[in-house]
Amino acid sequence: MNSYRSLRIALLGAGSVGAQVARILLEHGDELAARVGAPLELVGIGVRDVDAKRDVELPRELLTTDLATLVAGADVVVELLGGIEPARTLLLDALAAGADVVTANKALVAAHGPELFQAAETVGAQVAYEAAVGGAIPIIRPLEQSLAGDRVLRVMGIVNGTTNFILDRMHTEGSTLEDALATATALGYAEADPTADIEGYDAASKATILASLAFHTEVPAACVHREGITGVTDAMVQQAERTGRVLKLVAICERLEGDAGDRVSARVHPVSLPSTHPLAAVHEAKNAIFVTAEAAGDLMFYGAGAGGPETASAVLGDLVSIARRHVLGGPGGPASTHADLAIAPFDEVLARHELGLTVADRPGVLAAVAGLFAEHDVSVESVRQDPGDGSASLVLGTHTATEGRIAAVLEALAAHTDVERIDSVIRLID
Numbered sequence: 001m002n003s004y005r006s007l008r009i010a011l012l013g014a015g016s017v018g019a020q021v022a023r024i025l026l027e028h029g030d031e032l033a034a035r036v037g038a039p040l041e042l043v044g045i046g047v048r049d050v051d052a053k054r055d056v057e058l059p060r061e062l063l064t065t066d067l068a069t070l071v072a073g074a075d076v077v078v079e080l081l082g083g084i085e086p087a088r089t090l091l092l093d094a095l096a097a098g099a100d101v102v103t104a105n106k107a108l109v110a111a112h113g114p115e116l117f118q119a120a121e122t123v124g125a126q127v128a129y130e131a132a133v134g135g136a137i138p139i140i141r142p143l144e145q146s147l148a149g150d151r152v153l154r155v156m157g158i159v160n161g162t163t164n165f166i167l168d169r170m171h172t173e174g175s176t177l178e179d180a181l182a183t184a185t186a187l188g189y190a191e192a193d194p195t196a197d198i199e200g201y202d203a204a205s206k207a208t209i210l211a212s213l214a215f216h217t218e219v220p221a222a223c224v225h226r227e228g229i230t231g232v233t234d235a236m237v238q239q240a241e242r243t244g245r246v247l248k249l250v251a252i253c254e255r256l257e258g259d260a261g262d263r264v265s266a267r268v269h270p271v272s273l274p275s276t277h278p279l280a281a282v283h284e285a286k287n288a289i290f291v292t293a294e295a296a297g298d299l300m301f302y303g304a305g306a307g308g309p310e311t312a313s314a315v316l317g318d319l320v321s322i323a324r325r326h327v328l329g330g331p332g333g334p335a336s337t338h339a340d341l342a343i344a345p346f347d348e349v350l351a352r353h354e355l356g357l358t359v360a361d362r363p364g365v366l367a368a369v370a371g372l373f374a375e376h377d378v379s380v381e382s383v384r385q386d387p388g389d390g391s392a393s394l395v396l397g398t399h400t401a402t403e404g405r406i407a408a409v410l411e412a413l414a415a416h417t418d419v420e421r422i423d424s425v426i427r428l429i430d
């Protein structure tokens, strides 16, 4: 090891992820120091309650509730608090003082990434956030660096471990959403407020980050269409199973090519996939992200999307690379947003849906209802009607049908006198 002084690491948070980061820093300090070329000195751990019971026993003298003072003396600040404040202010203070920052906080990066990157650029510091998307899976660095010379066309996948765990348990064990969420929380997968998981906010933050990196364009969180899994019912799960399909919450970020120039679309919503689709084999809290790039073709990234030790791996990867830069020097620099593409409204995205309807139980009713689809330019790919009870399942095609047209046809169906109920609506991916 050369004679570089030790690097002062301030850790903010000792929850599911923070406690594991502290454990690894303390247990494997010598090995990490050898990799970096300088010791990584954990100077303190900022928490809300120094007496709280933790999964990992941490030296009492390292714990503090004075996060501002802890940040002030650090070379690198590792933020694992979650939420916007006080994380944002603490990181801006750290950057203003010239410290580098590592964070797993996707809500913060999605909402305030440009502000943090600008603050870092001003002082030549770095903000690293590999753990903010896909837990242990390397996806930020591949998009930011490995694919920087290619043209990314699409990033699509399962990016929230908690909701994947819940949907998986609903399919495989018949669990309720509430029971499966309680287990996911106990396993350390869920956010402090799990509404962020089940209502799709967490996945939407990740979609913001992925789309911004993939398309070199700032994609504000407000431009990401978001639906969570609270509308997924047992009946929808059973309907998917009857047709050999599986429900998953996916994020889709696409470059849409058009005569007026390329645009970007980013959205998060449940979909129904054939059980043979590779995403159908993503179980428990695993994540999988497919990237399609013009020259590279299709790439797939798979692994643990949540969990303390797994996420700590990504955090420590960032910490080691930042620490190496301190010791050896090397490039940092802001994320590229030079392309600045327009964002396509969700209504204009092409969509394929499966619809469960109950119509009045009279001959010819479905044919009359079908007129509504033609009126809204929505093609009907297939119709299956159960004899006797008026229930029908329709697949609505994509080539001309946009999300906007499907929404309009659903509104018209809801008002149609021969339609008793819309039983289920789910988007299909093949």
Ligand SMILES: NC(=O)C1=CN([C@@H]2O[C@H](COP(=O)(O)OP(=O)(O)OC[C@H]3O[C@@H](n4cnc5c(N)ncnc54)[C@H](OP(=O)(O)O)[C@@H]3O)[C@@H](O)[C@H]2O)C=CC1
Pocket (backbone or CB within 6 Å): 012, 013, 014, 015, 016, 017, 018, 046, 047, 048, 049, 050, 052, 067, 079, 080, 081, 082, 083, 085, 086, 104, 105, 106, 107, 131, 132, 135, 188, 189, 190, 191, 192, 305, 306, 307, 308, 311
């Ligand atoms: N859990 C996971 O699988 C993953 C989490 N992430 C992200 O990592 C971050 C941390 O997640 P996780 O470890 O699960 O969160 P936890 O809720 O388990 O832990 C949060 C920690 O931060 C401390 N903390 C929170 N607010 C404050 C505050 N205002 N002042 C002082 N301390 C505070 C808590 O202190 P105390 O212990 O005293 O209450 C706790 O130690 C989040 O941004 C999350 O989105 C990213 C990928 C995966």
Ligand SMILES: N[C@@H](CC=O)C(=O)O
Pocket (backbone or CB within 6 Å): 132, 134, 135, 159, 160, 161, 162, 163, 189, 190, 191, 197, 202, 305, 306, 307
């Ligand atoms: N709550 C998140 C944690 C990781 O980002 C998830 O379940 O994916």
